[in-house]
Amino acid sequence: MRVDLFDFDLPQELIALRPVRPRDAARMLVVKGSDAPLEDRGVRDLPSLLRPGDILVFNDTRVIPAQLEGRRGEAKIGATLHKRLDLRRWQAFIRNAKRVREGDQLTFGGGVTAIAEARHADGSFTLAFEGDEPVEVLLERAGTMPLPPYIAGKRGVDAQDREDYQTMFAEKDGAVAAPTASLHFTPELIATLDEAGIGRETLTLHVGAGTFLPVKAEDTDDHAMHAEWGRIEPETAARLNAARAAGGRIIAVGTTSLRLLESAAQEDGTIAPFAGDTAIFITPGYRFKAVDGLMTNFHLPKSTLMMLVSALMGRERMMDVYAHAIAHKYRFYSYGDSSLLLP
Template structure:
């Protein structure tokens, strides 16, 4: 498959700089199976309508990762260096994207503050470096003091994230530190919405997938098959797996909140669709042709053209039908990306 097949034009003014207020006031586009001649069935809702779109017995699976202040600004000598952490290696050691990286060499010291430094251990491709911090035990505290919440590059903040972003860029489920990007579908949920879902008879189950900075990276290859995904760490407990399996056995549908939840569920699923406990890393790359084993519905924001996430939603709901859904979203003014609106996709075999 060619990456060009997943391209589309998006007007810059549709990229959201702030989330809707309240969060569940965001728009929601439901995409259901349609006919070959008519295309998908598209219905405009709001996130607060979600309880009415789900059924008693359905299970909502959310990602409870918490975004850490993973962007650091330091100096190598007199030269400024920006570091974006994306994957822990060991205590105090991380893989990161450095900018500019070409002047960094193994052994170089990057100074972030008087008592906060890191040494370059190795260099990889595309600005990837491995660094070791000087005081692993103090790293979490140092990140809180000197790091920034790593907003995506398409959110316009010339001076970096502001005080409002510290709250806006965390979901209500955030509990376990480790993500360097938010699981953005979860940003739409509020306590009131969760209460309404519970009253509807929809169970909520949590898993953890620490979203990596690779989610920001464009696909630079000409073909989909050439692209290499970055691994991300995840945990699905035995209790969570059992609750999901019980809901499925009783006829409930699995509703993944976000592509991160979906990717971990599909990584943890057996051939028969049963979900097993999972602890480790996954680099699963879901593209059209993937056989989904677990997830029946997907709540997900509107993604970048040519991105692995747009490829994933095309795999889930059909490439041509997702192109029609995105054309509808653009024509009717839906807001895109992390702080934007969202969709409810039904899994289907589609054009």
């Protein structure tokens, strides 16, 4: 499909630069099927919008301070870690990469150094961090939170982002972007969901920096997704399958949860245990097998995530949804408002 079919104009003032407080006070646009009227609701309404026996699936990845500023000799460079390769090596996107050659030592803050071992076909590098300290310790010393470019381009990253850009479910280090749909949840909201008989499960997908890369191809067939690592434990898969067999709906909280569930799904809709990379690219025409709904924020024009929600609800339907969201001044992107999509 043509990528420009997923384009729209967004007023810059609707890009949220900070989250609302408390987190569950955000607005939520509810979209049911293809003909039902849109409902302007709030995240706190979620327990009344779902049914007992439904299961919300969260991503428990934890964002690491993966943005590094440093030098190669006298040249300033920046590095955004994208995907862990092993204990000391990460694939990274480099700013000012034309000044970096294979074998160069890159020097970051706090005495952290890495060797640019290999350049990949997409222009990224393998960085091998030097020394004996765990890479996580080095990043805590030298790195900052990797805010999306549409926020970082408008203001500096600060200490508040260390808390704001982390979900309440964050447990497993490895993401360089937050699963932002889960940012809206609070212990109070979870307690209300529990009382309503709505279940929850977690999986892990370490979100990579590729999630922010624009689609440069003119046709979706020519776009290559970056792989991300994920895991669904056998016990989790078994509980999800049992819940669905009992009539419950599987509602993915965030596109990251959805993409991993669909990667693990069998043709009959059964969710299998999963551990490994996924580069699934969901566009209109895709047949969903594992999920019955999605809670997600509002996405960038012409992005792979705009294509994903269009696959779930229909492209024309989602273009109408986004026109409504813009007209009613919903807040967009990572720190913005939410939507609940129930096809």
